[in-house]
Amino acid sequence: MDFSKINLFKALSRKMAWLADRQEVLAQNIAEANTPGYKAKDIKPADFRDVLGQAGGGPTPAAAAGRPLALAVTNPAHFTGTHPGPKTAAEYQVKDRDAPGRLSGNDVVLEDELAKVGQTAMDYELTTNLYKRHVAMIKTALDRNGGS
Numbered sequence: 828m829d830f831s832k833i834n835l836f837k838a839l840s841r842k843m844a845w846l847a848d849r850q851e852v853l854a855q856n857i858a859e860a861n862t863p864g865y866k867a868k869d870i871k872p873a874d875f876r877d878v879l880g881q882a883g884g885g886p887t888p889a890a891a892a893g894r895p896l897a898l899a900v901t902n903p904a905h906f907t908g909t910h911p912g913p914k915t916a917a918e919y920q921v922k923d924r925d926a927p928g929r930l931s932g933n934d935v936v937l938e939d940e941l942a943k944v945g946q947t948a949m950d951y952e953l954t955t956n957l958y959k960r961h962v963a964m965i966k967t968a969l970d971r972n973g974g975s
Contacts, residue, residue: 862931
């Protein structure tokens, strides 16, 4: 069975590829920690709306028009759900990476980079576990011998 044709597995594979790329960038930041003038880099996370549009074969008409995506309702008794809307810029805390007193002009903070590496490794492990569990679930569903 070719799992690459299933949208869930496509999304999980893209997430694992993004996490692997991020680990490379973070490792480069750590390697350049003592390089004068080096600016730490990071990879921008994927926008969920873009991923959702790609998984469905392209952007939805609502997303293309700038409207929020609506849930599919197959029965009038289904709840449509509500969302409070996006947070404003004032609700996000922006960390200033300019560290005063750095003579080299380098903005790499090893503790921050190592924390990001650890979080990325945990996210990768979680994603691979989800992939494995879904494959096992499909194999169980396809087992014709009833598990024996």
